[in-house]
Amino acid sequence: NAGVTQTPKFRVLKTGQSMTLLCAQDMNHEYMYWYRQDPGMGLRLIHYSVGEGTTAKGEVPDGYNVSRLKKQNFLLGLESAAPSQTSVYFCASTYNRGLGTEAFFGQGTRLTVV
Amino acid sequence: GENVEQHPSTLSVQEGDSAVIKCTYSDSASNYFPWYKQELGKGPQLIIDIRSNVGEKKDQRIAVTLNKTAKHFSLHITETQPEDSAVYFCAAINQAGTALIFGKGTTLSVSS
Numbered sequence: 665n666a667g668v669t670q671t672p673k674f675r676v677l678k679t680g681q682s683m684t685l686l687c688a689q690d691m692n693h694e695y696m697y698w699y700r701q702d703p704g705m706g707l708r709l710i711h712y713s714v715g716e717g718t719t720a721k722g723e724v725p726d727g728y729n730v731s732r733l734k735k736q737n738f739l740l741g742l743e744s745a746a747p748s749q750t751s752v753y754f755c756a757s758t759y760n761r762g763l764g765t766e767a768f769f770g771q772g773t774r775l776t777v778v
Numbered sequence: 779g780e781n782v783e784q785h786p787s788t789l790s791v792q793e794g795d796s797a798v799i800k801c802t803y804s805d806s807a808s809n810y811f812p813w814y815k816q817e818l819g820k821g822p823q824l825i826i827d828i829r830s831n832v833g834e835k836k837d838q839r840i841a842v843t844l845n846k847t848a849k850h851f852s853l854h855i856t857e858t859q860p861e862d863s864a865v866y867f868c869a870a871i872n873q874a875g876t877a878l879i880f881g882k883g884t885t886l887s888v889s890s
Contacts, residue, residue, distance in 0.1 A: 668821075697877055704787070706882035707822070707867060714876055722877060723779070754821055766812075767878060769821030 666690050670755050670770035677745045677777045685740040685773050687755030695758040696738035697722075697767070698730060700751040707754065713738055745777045780805045780872045784881025791858050793890045801868035801881050802850040808870040811851045812878070813842060816865040825866075826853070858888045 671686045687696065697712040699722075709722030713732040727749060729741045738757075742749060755770045781804040791797050803811070809830035814822035828835045828842045828851065835842050839858075844851040855862055865885050869878040 695876070699880075704882060706784070707880040709872075709877055709879065712877045720874075720876070723879070756821075766824045766827075767814075767822075769823070771819075771821055 668755055668757055668768050668770040670753075670773050672773060673771065674774050675776070677742075677775065679745060679747060679777060681745050682741070682743050683745065683775075684742075685753055685755075685775075687738045687740070687757075687770060689736055689738075689755075689757040689768070691757065691759070691768065692735070693757035693759050693768075694735075695760065696732065697756045697758075698728070698738065698740045699754045699756065700724065701754060701772070702751050710740065710753075745775075747777045749775065750777045751775060780808060780870050780879045782868060782870050782879050782881040784868050784884060786884060787882065788885045788887070790887045790889065793858060793860060793888055795858055797853075797855045797858055797862070797886055797888075799853045799866055799868070799884045799886075800850060801852070801870075802848075803870040804849070805870070805873055806846075806849060807873070810871050811842070811844060812869050813840075813853050814867045814869065814880075816867065816883075818864075822867055855886075858886075860888050860890050862886060863888045 668689045698710040699707040711730040716735040753773045756767045758765045784801045812827035815825045816822040841854040868881045
């Protein structure tokens with residue numbers, strides 16, 4: 665099993681450009697999450713999904729959009745990238761509700777916006 | 779919403795010493811508290827968790843304690859080894875019960 669796979673692993677964007685980060689899991693997990701990790705800020709929840717076709721806002725959703733058209737995939741979109749979105753992005757998934765189940769993380773996507 | 783505070787932000791110990799990381803949470807309804815370890819260049823991995831119906835849980839050199847009254851929980855690592863060097867995150871469930879809210883992390887350095 666691959667677990668949680670993120671694509672791409674690295675990306676440099678110019679301010680104003682758009683891009684989509686792809687997260688794929690092969691564990692048949694219902695719940696999927698996008699976090700960003702910044703120095704001194706820990707992991708902050710951007711958006712999450714509790715099932716195919718559903719999405720919800722997390723702690724820091726502004727400037728991002730998400731879609732969960734297929735159960736195994738969770739896409740994170742940046743419509744107009746800003747330098748403040750320079751970060752490492754992590755996708756995670758859990759089998760069931762966030763309560764009491766292990767979250768499996770991808771390897772991360774390092775995004776730089778110049 | 780849920781807020782998780784974690785201290786210290788950095789911790790340096792000698793090999794063989796113990797390390798303690800502390801977290802507090804804001805939502806008294808939270809009842810699941812995991813700890814994750816993140817090695818350089820990798821995603822976080824679960825190392826231990828505790829539910830609100832127990833006060834302590836151990837797994838070899840790692841233990842977690844929970845004080846629901848005070849709304850704080852701690853990670854204890856005994857007999858530290860260089861491979862314990864990593865960033866450690868505590869977390870709690872958000873108010874909707876649907877996602878984990880993480881602390882800001884503790885960078886643990888174990889020197890030999």
